[in-house]
Each structure stands twice: as C-alpha cells, then as structure tokens.
Amino acid sequence: MSACIELSQVGKTYAGVTALDELSLTIERGEIVGLLGHNGAGKTTTIKLILGVIAATRGSVTVLGYSPRGKQSKSLRLQWGYLPESVGFYEQLTGREVLEYFARLKRIDRIRTRQLLEQFNLSHAADRRVKTYSKGMRQRLGLAQALLSSPKLLLLDEPTVGLDPIATRDFFLTLDELRQQGTTIMLSSHVLPGIEQHVDRVAILDSGTLRAWGTLDELRQEAALPLTIRARGHWPDGFDPDHLSRTGIRSYQYSDNHLNLTIERERKLEIMRQLLANPGLEDIDVQAPSLETLYTYYSNSGNNSHA
C-alpha cells in the first residue's frame, strides 16, 4: 500500500515570493502528523497543496496514490476531510443546516449528520443559528463537517485555536479515537503544549523550508539538547559546587533543598545513579526537552529565521 501523502521537492511561489521551498515529506497511512511553524511558515500553503486547491510551482504532490489536481481528484475529495483555520460558517443558518449543506455536497445521508451532531454534543443546539454558537461549538461543528465522509485522511488547520482547555482535551480524545480507526491525520499548529502526546511525527517549517522531520525522540537525538534533572532532598551539609564541577556539570541551580541540573543526554543514567546514591534525596524528576524547546531550537536553526 502506498503512502498516504507524498510530497516530493515541492515548491510554491506566489508572484515571485517563495512560500514553500523543496519540501519533501512522506506520511504513512494511519499516523498523526503535526505540522509546526510560525504564522507564514508555509503550513497553510502545504495543506492547500495537498488539497489540490493550489498547484505546486515545482515538484509533485501525491495523496492516497493520486495527484490531487488530476482526474481522480473528485473521488479523492470524498476520501478526505478538511477543517480550515478559524472558519466562520454561515451565521444565518442553523448548525444542522450547515452540516446538511456540506453533507449534500458530498452526497452523504442525513442519518450521518444526525449521528455526528450527536457525537459532537451539538444535538441540543442543532436548530439554533450558528451566530449564537460559542467558539468551541463552532469548532466542533467544523470537525463534524470534516468527518462527514468518514475520511481516510483528515487535514486540520490550527484546530485548537480559541478552544478552552476542556474543549482542547475533548478534541484530542477524538483524534486518538480516529487514529485507532486508522485515519491519517495532519494537523497544523503553533500552539505546542498539548499536542506532544498525540502526534507520531512532527514537521517543523520555517520560512517555507522544512527544518526538522521525525518522531519527537528522533528530533531530540538529532538536536542533542540537554536534559533537565530536578532533585529535591535535604542535604544538611549543603552542596559542594566543586564536587558538581568535578563530575563535569557546569549548569546547575541550587536553593534550599532544590537542585536543578542541566546535563547532556548521554550522561543521564550516570548522574542519576550518583544522585540516587545520596541518602538525602527525596524526589527526582527528569525532563526531556519539550516540543516547545525543540521547536525553538529548529526554527532558529535557519539563517534567515525571524523568531
């Protein structure tokens, strides 16, 4: 079975301005991919290219085995679902009418719209006009819209912007369920906390160039960013800075009974053993570089970065 999305050296130029340059990505079926970057990094352009809404200036785009702008585009369009960034919908229509409009365009039965309204907790508001909906309700309506055709591929542009924490959690729960059913999901975001546990791989874009691509572990390895160890305990004699520097630890903070160490990845176990050997230790916590740290690292790695 072929990959779900294959971008090969794709470039897009708008009136002389390069929005995307030499982008190559292969996304397998059934994985959740996070597309990260600043505003204007090329996330939406990438999604538009995958949807075939715009044509690539260079390179080739293949989705589910076909070109999204080719003869198969109509059947492709039934197999994917898309949620644009902060979509407004039709304020004067009711939620049900909006969903039925989109369902009719995909020739999908009303039973499905009713089922989705139920699933996204919109049944009680289905006959109210969209203009009375909260941001979270609109986003749920948008997601219901994207899921109308039980898509094989789901493209979500900034899906969590404007959602409160509970709505965000519910949203990710839905994503996890969909992944279990085998849906390939690509979501773009500049809101990083929260998506770490839900994405299989991330692509970091900056100024139209792919800066990093892989699982979080791969990126951590590649970036070789230091780990943070937080230890708590009581050390009646205090801490001896010399001892720390003898073991090669240069970056540490020590106050009262808290100790924060910044160390290289490979020395994690060695230093933890040393700490554990100390009888005064009460608690210890190891933090790998967060997605946010990685993101900052990679989006600053370009020469023309404007972070």
Added chain:
Amino acid sequence: MHEILTVARKEFRDSLRNRWILAITLVLTLFALGLAYFGAATAGQVGFVSLDTTIVSLASLAIYIIPLIALLLAYHSVVGEEEQGTLLLLLSYPLTHLQLLSGKFLGHAAALAISTIAGFGLAGLVITALSGDFSVAALWSSLGWFIFTSVLLGWVFIAIAYLISTAVSEKSRAAGLALIVWFLFVLVFDLGLLGLLVASDGAVSSELFPYLLLLNPTDVFRLANLAGFEATQAYSGLVSIASAQLFRPGVLVAILLLWVAVPFSLSAWLFHKRIS
C-alpha cells in the same frame, strides 16, 4: 447539476433567512405604489391616472433601485466566503469552481427574481384594484414585460457584482466598488454620452449613437420599457434619441442576457485564475 442546485438552494435560503427577500419585496412594493400614485403629479394630478404614466414611473424607479439592490445582494458573494474561510473549505469539496459560482449565482438570481416579481406584482394588484380607468389586460401585459425586464436588469447587476467580488480581496473594497459601478452606470454614463454628443457637435453620427446606449445595461432597460410610450419624452432622456423601432424587444432581451453572460464568464475566469 446536483452540486449547483445544492449551492443555489443554500444561497437562496441564506437570502430568505437574512430577510433580504422580504426587504426587497417590501421596498419595491411601497416605492412602486408611491411612484405610480404620484407619478402624474407633474401633470397636476395624483392617483393611478394612465397606464403610460404608471409604467414610466415604475421604470424610472427600477433603473435606480434594481441595480443597487442587486449589487448589495451579491457584492460579497465570493470575497465574503473567502474572508470567513468557507471558500477554501468548499474548494476542498467535490465540486468545481464553476459549479460553485453557478450555484451561488442561481441562488441569488432566484432570490432577486422572486422578490421583484412579488414586489412589483403586489403593486400591480393594488393598482388594478384602485383604478378602473384602464384595461386590466393592457396593464398586466405592460407590467408583465416591465417585471420581466426588471428581473433581467437585476441579473445583469448580480453578474457584475460577482465580477467585483472575484476581482477584489476585501469585502469592504467590494462594497465601495459596487457603489462606484452603480454610480457609473446609473448616473455618469448618460451624462458622459450626452457630453460626447454635444462636444463632438454631431461628429458622432446619430446612427451610431443608439448603439452606444447598448454599452449600458440600464439604458438597454430604458429602451425596452420607455421608448414605446408617448408619455416618456420627459423621462426617457437620451433614450428618446433612439427610435422605438430600432431595437425589437427580443433583441433587447438578448442584449440584456449577454450583459449577464459576459460579466459572469469574466468572473468565472478570474475565479479560476485566483485559485490556481
């Protein structure tokens, strides 16, 4: 066809829901009745005096108000959906950009047609009920033609509104441009033509002149409705230069349809260019 009708239905429902249809119907009815009643005031009478005066009054009203309503109804059609993000969404659906544009046009065209027919039709019923002087058959045959051409005039300006809506990137610009276009066609064009006639001192031959009027859809509408009546001399302005026999009604209808087709096609072409 399924896609076009789905979009058309939604667009029509939107116009119904935001009360455009109701508002247009009411405005047209009230203006039509008022003008028909006071239309003969310059001759020292009020009331529904003669068929000619009534139709002439209605037509001179329609020339101003129908283009304005059509432009207001449709100027945001494409640019508005783009701003709220639904345009991109629709483009990811299994429908072509031409189906989308045609569907939207059909929906708006139906909304305007229904409210024009209802508005002027209602006015016609009141006039029929209140005036015994002229033949009902004559009234309705003239009124029927007037309503038919009014609907066509509305469609022309919906097509022009679509052209505006695909040419600009902001809704507020589309609104401004729509008003300028209205101003140009309804007011400036005739003045310009008159200026040309006077300044060229007859160098623009009087044979060519009537054809220049075809460059303005509101003048085509005038030709279709005013040229035939005695009472029109005072109202029809430039149109009186063109003799009534020059353009048959069928030809004028064809020209109006052309005025729908050309801006719409241009708009479809711009739309296609814009999304590729």
